[in-house]
Amino acid sequence: MPESRLNSMTGIIRIHPADNVGVTSRDVKAGRRDGEIVFRQDIPAGHKVALVGIPEGGLVRKYGFSIARANRPITAGEHVHSHNAATTLGSSNVSVREMAVPEISKFRGPVPTFQGFRRPDGRVAIRNEIWIINTVGCVNVPSQHIAEMAARRWVVPGSSIDGIHAFAHPYGCSQLGGDLDNTRKILASLVRHPNAAAVLILGLGCENNTLRSFLEEVGEFDPDRIRFFSAQDVGDEEEKGLEEVEKLVAYASGFQREALPASELVLGMKCGGSDGFSGLTANPLVGRIADRHTEWGGTVILTEVPEMFGAEQAIFPRCQDTATLESAVEMVNRFRDYFLRHNEPVSENPSPGNKDGGITTLEEKSLGCIQKGGMAPVRHIGRYGDSSPQKLGGLSLIEGPGNDGVSSTALAAAGAHVILFTTGRGTPLGVPVPTLKVSTNTDLARRKPKWIDFDAGTLLDPDGSDPAEDLMKLVLAVASGQPARNEINGFREIAIWKQGVTL
Numbered sequence: 002m003p004e005s006r007l008n009s010m011t012g013i014i015r016i017h018p019a020d021n022v023g024v025t026s027r028d029v030k031a032g033r034r035d036g037e038i039v040f041r042q043d044i045p046a047g048h049k050v051a052l053v054g055i056p057e058g059g060l061v062r063k064y065g066f067s068i069a070r071a072n073r074p075i076t077a078g079e080h081v082h083s084h085n086a087a088t089t090l091g092s093s094n095v096s097v098r099e100m101a102v103p104e105i106s107k108f109r110g111p112v113p114t115f116q117g118f119r120r121p122d123g124r125v126a127i128r129n130e131i132w133i134i135n136t137v138g139c140v141n142v143p144s145q146h147i148a149e150m151a152a153r154r155w156v157v158p159g160s161s162i163d164g165i166h167a168f169a170h171p172y173g174c175s176q177l178g179g180d181l182d183n184t185r186k187i188l189a190s191l192v193r194h195p196n197a198a199a200v201l202i203l204g205l206g207c208e209n210n211t212l213r214s215f216l217e218e219v220g221e222f223d224p225d226r227i228r229f230f231s232a233q234d235v236g237d238e239e240e241k242g243l244e245e246v247e248k249l250v251a252y253a254s255g256f257q258r259e260a261l262p263a264s265e266l267v268l269g270m271k272c273g274g275s276d277g278f279s280g281l282t283a284n285p286l287v288g289r290i291a292d293r294h295t296e297w298g299g300t301v302i303l304t305e306v307p308e309m310f311g312a313e314q315a316i317f318p319r320c321q322d323t324a325t326l327e328s329a330v331e332m333v334n335r336f337r338d339y340f341l342r343h344n345e346p347v348s349e350n351p352s353p354g355n356k357d358g359g360i361t362t363l364e365e366k367s368l369g370c371i372q373k374g375g376m377a378p379v380r381h382i383g384r385y386g387d388s389s390p391q392k393l394g395g396l397s398l399i400e401g402p403g404n405d406g407v408s409s410t411a412l413a414a415a416g417a418h419v420i421l422f423t424t425g426r427g428t429p430l431g432v433p434v435p436t437l438k439v440s441t442n443t444d445l446a447r448r449k450p451k452w453i454d455f456d457a458g459t460l461l462d463p464d465g466s467d468p469a470e471d472l473m474k475l476v477l478a479v480a481s482g483q484p485a486r487n488e489i490n491g492f493r494e495i496a497i498w499k500q501g502v503t504l
Contacts, residue, residue, distance in 0.1 A: 013038065013050060014281055014461075017065035022049040022081050024063075024277055024359070026461050041079045047277025047359035047425070047442075049081040061086050061361075064280065064372075066315060068365035081361070088362040090311050090347055112297045115266070116258040116481035118198070121223070124391060125265040126195035127418045127480040129256050130164045131249050132433065133201045133242070134192050136215050137173030137208035140232050144203045145169060147242035154243075155250045162198075162253055163482070165246065168433060168495045173210035175504035181209055186386025187497050189218040190414035192227065193388070196434055198253035199226050201245050206233030225252045258482065264297040265391055266480055269417030269434075270373035271305070273405040276425025277359025278441040280369025283423035283457035287439060288375035289469040290421065290476065291396070295377040300393035302415050303374050304401035304408045306336040310347060311364030312371045320379040321395065328382035332400050339500070354426050373423065385498060389415045405430055406496030413495075419479055421472075427452055431487025432495060435479050438486060439472070454486050 012035050013023035023038075027046045032039070044050055054077050055061060061069040061081060069086035079085070118126040131151070135144045148167035156162050168191070172184040188210075192200050202219075204212040212231055219227070228245040232238035270287055272279055291301040309316065313333060320326035340347050347363075360366050380395035389397035401411035409432045412420055419434055425441035427449045440446040443458035455472055479485055487493065 013052070015052065016063060016281065019065045020062045021051065021053050021055055022061055022063055023052050024049055024281060037077075039078045041076060044080045045359065049277070049359065049361070051075045051077050051079045051081050053077050055081075060089075063365060064315070064368040066312075066364070066368055068311075068368060069362045082359070083356060083361050086361055088311075088364060090363060112262050112264045113477060114260045115263055115477045117261045117265075118195075118256045118258060119261065120195050120198075120256075124195040125261050125418075126198070126256075127266070127435070127482075128163045128196040129161055129198045129253055129258075130166060130196055131162065131199045131201070131246060131253055132191065132194075132197040133165070133167035133203060133246075134188050135167070135170075135173070136188070136202065136204040136210045136212060138169070138171040139174060139205045139208065140203050140238070141167075141169035141171075143232060143238050143242070146239050147201070147203070147246065150239070151243060151246040151250075155246070160254070161257060162250060164488075166433065166493055168493065170495055170497055172497055172499070174205075174208040176209050177502055177504065180499055180501045180503075183385060183498050183500070184210055185215055185218045187410065187414045187495070189215065189220075190386055190388055190416075191433060191495070192219050192222075194413065194416065194433070196418060198256055199249035200228075201242060201249060202227065202229035203238070203242065204229070204231040206231035262297075263294070263477060263480075264299045266294070266418050266476075267300045267302065267389060267391055267416045268294055268476070269302045269304075269409070269412030269415070269420040271405070271409050271412060271420050272308075272370055272373060272423040273409075273430070274424045274426030274428050275355050275358065275360060275366060275369065276441055278458070278461070279358075279360075279423060279425050280365075280372050281441075282460040283425070283439045283441040284369055284372035286457045286460060286468055286472060287373045287421045287423055290375075290473055291373065291377050292375035293469065293473060295375075295393075295395050298392050298394045300389055300391055300397055300416075301374065301377060301395070302389050302397045302399055302412050302417055303371070304399045304411050304415075305370060305403040306333060306398075306400055307340075307347075307403045308363070308367045308370040309333055309398075310337070310367055311362070312367035315368060316371045316374060316379065319376070319396075325379060325382060329379060329398060332382055332398065336400070358425050373421075383415065385411060386414055389417075391416070402498060404496070404498075406432075406494065407498045409436065410495045410497065419476060419485070421476070423457070429487070429490065429492050430494075431485070431490070431492035433493055435485035436487045436492075437475065437479060451490060452486055
């Protein structure tokens with residue numbers, strides 16, 4: 002969203018000329034006047050105030066789109082939230098006939114470089130790490146012990162190995178059907194991730210996710226890059242693990258950083274713990290990064306499909322062709338059906354923390370959420386666990402829920418080298434790839450400096466600098482080896498989407 006759309010009065014931000022609500026930039030007391038608006042109640046920062054009277058049944062508009070319907074008359078200056086406005090979303094599916102596919106030209110622009118690694122298959126990487134991926138949760142602890150011992154031995158000053166990490170999870174046994182497929186797909190995609198210079202796959206020996214079936218999911222691989230064994234087949238699995246990791250270290254040590262075009266980076270965009278400023282500061286700022294990166298020919302990945310509900314009219318018309326549009330609509334409708342199969346309302350979102358921060362309905366959350374994609378064209382639709390193409394020159398939409406851990410893991414599995422994670426409430430979460438936290442407000446950045454990598458709250462009080470330029474510089478620095486906060490803190494984990502029966 003261009004900065005010019007942030008049309009601010011003294012304490013009220015009006016995002017779009019068609020909006021009939023604004024957002025308070027700070028706490029406001031009842032009785033205060035701001036231009037022609039007299040505040041009727043105390044209104045917290047990030048919450049909405051009516052700019053004009055809205056009749057009962059009238060649409061509440063923000064971002065230029067409807068976000069709710071008034072369930073009683075609302076007076077200008079009144080607080081607009083869940084006490085007087087409600088979702089308009091129903092259970093009916095989205096129709097492809099509702100969308101118009103525009104002509105989208107290919108973007109071009111000067112491309113900077115970063116210091117990364119070139120893999121034998123031609124893909125680029127921003128970390129030279131060794132990952133230990135276990136087929137089943139039963140060997141979580143041995144895999145973590147192997148990683149810890151190996152890191153103490155081989156991740157030392159002067160080494161080209163950036164880290165050795167294991168990623169615990171509870172799955173791989175007692176799973177059936179789609180859940181077992183999801184576990185295999187996500188873990189196999191992580192095995193193939195270019196940030197992992199080499200991978201040790203650790204099995205148990207009796208799990209549903211057998212080592213044989215898992216290797217079939219991984220596909221063809223270089224035996225110098227991937228080693229594997231089942232713990233039941235060896236005397237001491239930790240000793241055997243260290244023997245295998247030593248061979249992987251010898252292989253991975255052959256890679257060195259070199260100048261590579263930024264267009265080959267894959268950026269994942271995620272939001273979590275949103276507040277009333279998410280759609281005004283951090284998400285639009287990340288959207289500007291998306292526009293810049295796709296102009297270079299790069300790939301940007303979005304997921305969180307339930308947080309596209311109610312915002313389809315703002316993103317789906319950017320699909321590059323009718324086939325892509327049909328796939329996008331099918332993805333959203335499939336997710337709606339998933340909710341309905343479990344007898345859950347489609348609009349069961351936002352979370353309590355979102356509401357405390359000023360977000361009233363899913364439409365409002367969704368329209369703020371998709372700001373992270375900027376205005377880039379949608380060129381790829383993927384199922385959960387799928388990889389996204391490099392050098393796409395647009396957006397890749399990957400199927401996945403809104404849950405922070407599950408969706409962030411899906412972004413990493415889809416090939417994101419780094420994730421730009423916007424947050425108004427704060428979270429320490431990190432996944433296998435650098436997870437840059439972009440705060441929506443300066444107060445959060447000041448309170449949680451160990452969590453936050455970048456403060457987008459400065460957009461509310463600009464100092465003349467270009468925050469998009471500063472954030473892009475940070476992305477390129479992290480791609481060149483500078484650690485993100487989650488890496489400094491050791492916050493690295495995965496979460497896998499579970500939908501069905503556990504035996």
